[in-house]
Amino acid sequence: MAIGLKCGLCQCDMQTRKNLVSSQTNELISGFNREFGTLLCKHLQHCDLSTVEGWKRYQETKEGELVCMKYVKYAASVVDSTPKSES
Numbered sequence: 508m509a510i511g512l513k514c515g516l517c518q519c520d521m522q523t524r525k526n527l528v529s530s531q532t533n534e535l536i537s538g539f540n541r542e543f544g545t546l547l548c549k550h551l552q553h554c555d556l557s558t559v560e561g562w563k564r565y566q567e568t569k570e571g572e573l574v575c576m577k578y579v580k581y582a583a584s585v586v587d588s589t590p591k592s593e594s
Contacts, residue, residue: 509586510535535585542581551578 510531519527540546548556552571555561565571
């Protein structure tokens with residue numbers, strides 16, 4: 508959504524906007540995958556939040572919150588460095 512807000516408001520036709528946002532989103536996804544080796548939360552968190560056991564581990568250790576912050580910070584920095592479209 509942040510990419511759409513930052514890049515999708517250009518003064519251009521709808522298809523150009525969609526292409527721009529799609530391209531920037533794909534770059535974020537590719538970069539995240541290169542940086543962290545996966546896009547799957549259960550691998551990033553080292554626990555499966557869809558299970559009772561995984562959810563308990565996440566809540567008990569608080570490790571997950573710190574890990575999530577690292578990923579959100581990375582994504583935010585990428586979006587922040589994305590040039591705003593002036594077209």
